[in-house]
Amino acid sequence: MSILEYNGAAIIAMAGKDCVGIACDTRLGAQAQTVACDFRKVFKMSDKIFVGLAGLATDVLTMQNLLKFRQNLYELREDRELTPKVFSNVLSNLLYEKRFGPYFIEPVVAGLDENNQPFLSGMDLIGAPVYTDDFVVTGTATANMYGMCETLYKKDMEPDQLFETLSQALLASLDRDALSGWGATVHIITKDGVTSRELKGRMD
């Protein structure tokens, strides 16, 4: 039993035409037992930056607070907003600080940069980043999610189509994973705002 698989999670972030989407399941479990069905793992850091934190729930909550703290510090010192690339670097730095006693989370960052172009990055638990232009996945169902995304993804999807693709990819993946599921939330981020929707899925 890996410590990263104790609570269960499934998160996908996907890029579209001038938009990004990020979706997560909402299960909180203690191994086989389900404790809550409204534990969201995707957090809004700003209108243009969302972060998804998969892994040990205690570290998800701790990291959420730490990230907000570091973001506030940056914005107070620099008197400007964080961009997704810099935010991703801050997160990577935070994780590597604990190189020999890490936070057990594997995050993804999704956002729109200064030109409202999509930005995606994924990281391991010690902050090693990967930057992609199509999708990033993390959690306990990554094998399922990679397969679904690779099959369903197309370049330059409009927001509505991105929502459909992201939702179907996530739902199909978490239906085959015991540790994730019990509800899902999807956020679509465009330069005009964020649309958040709850998905109706199998509650098992």
Added chain:
Amino acid sequence: MDSVFGVEYDGGVIIASDQNNARSILTYQTNLDKVAELSSHSAMGVSGPNADLVNFSQYISKNLALYELSNNGLKLSPHAQANFTRGELATALRKGPYQVNIMLGGYDTIKNQASLYWLDHLAAMAKVNYGAQGYASSFCLSIMDRDWKEGLNQEQAVAIVEKCIKELQVRFLIAQPNFIIKAIDKDGVNTLSFGADPADN
């Protein structure tokens, strides 16, 4: 081996726990109060080794009292208390962890709303309508899943808790003859019933 559970109802929350204090094959006492009162309108049921149980619950309740003393009587809401408790557990996790699993219930006197939080020893936290810690969860969660609904009153919530207690006493391997049940509502923390008086020496 402690059983701790909580049920939220319209206007309050019930926290219940067994009263056993045991280690290995020996029972030290059967009248222990494991539902620690944190403030005037909140309490937490704690399961785990007695040392951590007592130490941690006193640490939290004294710190909450200090906050009130230091801030002209300003009280922390149950949401704030739960997050403070989680923060302390999380900080201690990588230094010297408290091996406690908690159900924290409180009544917000400003918003006039009750809330119940599930916290485990790793400092994961979830706001729930009902929940249980320990082996009790295997027996009681399905009962609560079936019987709980929005808008319960206190009698109905207590009925669910008593159903859970009966189930444990019939089917749980470890004998837990005594349970203590506390309710938190707009009037504060009230002990509704106990199997054995914690004040007896």
